[in-house]
Amino acid sequence: MELSSIEERIRSRRKYSVKWTEHPQEILPAWIADMDFGIPPLVKEGIAEAIELSEIGYAPYKLTLDYLEAFSAWQLEQHHVSMDSSDMIPLTDVIQGFYLAIDTLCAKDAGVLFLTPSYPPFFTSVNATKRRLVTSELVLSDRRYQIDFDDFANKAKQAGNGGAILLCNPHNPTGRVFDREELSLIAQIALSNKLWIISDEIHADLCYEGSVHTPIMAIAPEVASRCVTLSSASKSFNLAGLHTAVLHAGSPEILARLNSIPAGLRGSPGSLGLLAGKIAFGASAAWLKETVLKLDSNRKLLFASLEPYKNQVKSVIPEATYLAWLDFSQSQLKPTAQHYLLEKGHIALNPGETFFEGGTDFARLNFATEAELIPEMIKRITSCLPA
Numbered sequence: 001m002e003l004s005s006i007e008e009r010i011r012s013r014r015k016y017s018v019k020w021t022e023h024p025q026e027i028l029p030a031w032i033a034d035m036d037f038g039i040p041p042l043v044k045e046g047i048a049e050a051i052e053l054s055e056i057g058y059a060p061y062k063l064t065l066d067y068l069e070a071f072s073a074w075q076l077e078q079h080h081v082s083m084d085s086s087d088m089i090p091l092t093d094v095i096q097g098f099y100l101a102i103d104t105l106c107a108k109d110a111g112v113l114f115l116t117p118s119y120p121p122f123f124t125s126v127n128a129t130k131r132r133l134v135t136s137e138l139v140l141s142d143r144r145y146q147i148d149f150d151d152f153a154n155k156a157k158q159a160g161n162g163g164a165i166l167l168c169n170p171h172n173p174t175g176r177v178f179d180r181e182e183l184s185l186i187a188q189i190a191l192s193n194k195l196w197i198i199s200d201e202i203h204a205d206l207c208y209e210g211s212v213h214t215p216i217m218a219i220a221p222e223v224a225s226r227c228v229t230l231s232s233a234s235k236s237f238n239l240a241g242l243h244t245a246v247l248h249a250g251s252p253e254i255l256a257r258l259n260s261i262p263a264g265l266r267g268s269p270g271s272l273g274l275l276a277g278k279i280a281f282g283a284s285a286a287w288l289k290e291t292v293l294k295l296d297s298n299r300k301l302l303f304a305s306l307e308p309y310k311n312q313v314k315s316v317i318p319e320a321t322y323l324a325w326l327d328f329s330q331s332q333l334k335p336t337a338q339h340y341l342l343e344k345g346h347i348a349l350n351p352g353e354t355f356f357e358g359g360t361d362f363a364r365l366n367f368a369t370e371a372e373l374i375p376e377m378i379k380r381i382t383s384c385l386p387a
């Protein structure tokens with residue numbers, strides 16, 4: 001199949017996605033985090049049946065419960081952690097969970113600490129809830145992004161009692177999967193500074209061979225009791241547009257505080273999202289396994305193809321996620337790497353400056369697309385690099 005026809009096929013199928021409709025046709029989109037692989041067949045069948053029945057009424061309580069129980073069983077099976085459905089609150093979005101958890105749990109004068117570079121809504125949710133922004137930079141060492149624990153511990157003190165650590169594990173945009181030792185240190189720091197832990201684990205199911213996701217609440221019961229875990233089926237099963245997510249409260253106190261927000265203010269997911277999430281977590285493991293293999297093959301191809309250009313674009317192969325964090329600082333792409341790549345290379349990446357202040361030399365690439373498009377991405381990127 002001709003390259004253009006692959007693109008055309010994706011473009012015609014993805015006509016309701018922002019990824020493929022935001023830019024003119026000559027731009028190859030590799031930005032916002034959803035996949036070009038469709039959805040699990042059983043999810044498609046389930047939604048199709050509801051549509052066939054013209055059934056989009058208010059969701060029965062049982063469907064919400066089924067969704068939460070499917071997530072609970074999934075967590076136990078896949079990540080060996082026990083999350084009881086009665087400790088969960090269904091949400092529309094993981095991002096909504098940041099706002100709810102920060103606003104409900106964190107002291108007004110406290111800080112919220114997170115690692116940078118960071119998924120941009122971490123900044124906006126802390127700013128919008130009017131808590132102090134406290135950040136600690138990941139350090140690149142031995143071709144791996146590492147937490148600088150001295151700095152992290154100091155920053156935790158600055159956040160102050162009653163503040164929070166907003167964790168992204170696996171980490172967007174670097175793709176790091178934090179191991180038990182790292183998570184234990186983060187947890188110790190949280191406990192000794194009386195910080196809540198708000199853990200965004202939305203990328204947990206997208207770990208590659210050799211990396212194992214550990215939910216931070218599984219570190220110890222006293223850690224769980226300070227912990228809010230957020231997740232959804234939207235990354236693993238490509239269902240972001242259905243706006244259905246889940247919050248797990250690690251203690252009765254957290255649950256009671258979050259439940260004190262009126263349900264009408266919190267909002268709730270719709271029936272199709274609950275149905276899709278239930279089928280995804282409950283019956284789509286094989287689809288996910290296949291999808292992770294495809295992503296892994298794209299990841300290897302992308303990074304092998306970038307290797308000859310390592311002096312112009314620095315990158316570290318992600319341990320999870322379908323995102324590549326690229327450093328163009330040696331290539332002087334101005335005014336920003338993302339802008340230059342868009343204008344000159346006709347490829348749309350996410351701008352580095354939204355992930356950390358001063359990040360204009362960086363950009364984030366989404367490689368969850370048909371394998372045939374990876375060489376085209378490389379061609380467009382390398383056409384922008386100095387000789």
Ligand SMILES: Cc1ncc(COP(=O)(O)O)c(C=O)c1O
Binds near residue numbers: 172200240244
């Ligand atoms: C780390 C992380 N958290 C949350 C989200 C978004 O989740 P939701 O659409 O459920 O708000 C994304 C999407 O890219 C993400 O990468």
